[in-house]
Amino acid sequence: MRGRGRAGLGLVAAGVVSVLVAGVASAAPQPGAPGVGDPYYPNAGNGGTDVLHYDIRLTYQPDSDRLAGTTTLLLTATQDLSRFDLDFALKAKSVLVGNEAATFANQNGDGELVITPAHPLLKGQTTTVVVAYDDTPSTEAVDGLHGWKHGAFGALGVDEPQSAQWWFPSNDHPTDKATYDVSIEAPDGNAAITNGTLVRKTQSRAGWTRWNWRxxxxxxxxxxxxxxxxxEVNQSTTPDGKPFITAYGSDLGDSLYAAKASVERTPEIDAFLAAQFGPFPFEAEGGVVTSGITFSLENQTRPTYGLKNFVAGANTTLIAHENAHQWFGDNVSLGKWSDIWLNEGFASYAEYLWSEHEGEGTTAELAQYAYDSYAADDAFWQVLPGDPGEENQFDGAVYDRGAMALQALRITVGDDAFFAILQKWQATKAGGHGVIPEFEALAEQVSGKPLQALFQTWLFTKGKPALGPNGASAARAAAHALVKPKSFDQIRANHRMLAAAGER
Structure with missing residues (x-):
């Protein structure tokens, strides 16, 4: 959620009793914070809870955009709680906490569902929270923003940095990750697709099919x-035995085959990326191509691609980008949204690696060409990949300069240390999250070299660095201009499309 203030929610005092333990009065349960204090989105996520699992069971009618059902959260209190928030844009019908009816309030337009359980939750206590709802997602906004997509293509709950709140209540910040069971009932003739493995597809009643994913x-x-x-939903297995599920909108037209020629190569591309970053971190692979968005997003196990990305033909650099996020962004998520370089810089560098693998320009050529493409006075150099600001979070500099920073790191520490750093980051942070200072410390530890100046120059200093990403001076690079690598136009088109969308 975007930053916002909240007022007028008084503490629940009734029934709260001070308890003396060893002669010292313990603090009364307090409300959980409405957000985790992210520097870009202070009210994203929620304080006081850790969600372990989501069980989402829904019925959706595309014609009317009506979404109804329940989400059951298994969560643990991380403090004594008199009340807590969930991030949710839709109108709740009822809330149970530990099987007892809870008081709840939908905050008007700020995406907060404020829940007061019948009894305070104690630190360390794990309980169920069951939220029933029935609403039209396309009519709901959070801070004036609409994150739900609905049209002739059907419906999409796909966006960044927030999209969950338009279809299920959650602790909506990357620092609180959980496992999922998602069951969606839709009219026959419609597919219902999400992440992970399709464990069951059944005729639920006359005219309706239910899709169950884990x-x-x-x-x-x-x-x-x-x-x-x-x-069109296709199911097969990868060479190493994982479920491989892809889906293509029925309205892709002349770009259908280009989309298939790209997405169907995902297992091949993931195998290549695994050789660079470590084993593929999840239980399934795949992808969805839709006309409902212009951007693409690295949804876990099954990225979503906008049709526009394939109008010029196959686009395997984009497949490499979004699947590199399965490691950088999904397996190891960012700790704060200001750490976006840990997602986009690495995925952009993966495009360079894949292009080199395909014989369409080396990583060194691509990074140097990108560096040479921007004059010293270009506004591009005023955006800091290490902290671009909310308004520039998905600026092209986060992608291109972010990838240049990694090439500069590789040249400085050498290939063996560089790839050891990337793989150790995955191994030590798997399933969790990290921040840029932690990556810097790991890079210094693995390489044995002081790297603070390098990171400061490439990530946190405005202006064009005097040395290019391959260690060449700007004057020398200008005097010996490189031939543009074959894949550069496609990579730049991908990044410009992402930046133009203002997202991803």
């Missing part, structure tokens, strides 16, 4: 997708 690895809320509409 995600067994920790997953951030914004990476959890809702896709309902008319799609």
């Amino acid at each position: 995600s067994t690895k920790p997953q951030a809320t914004y990476l959890t997708s809702f896709v309902v509409g008319k799609y």
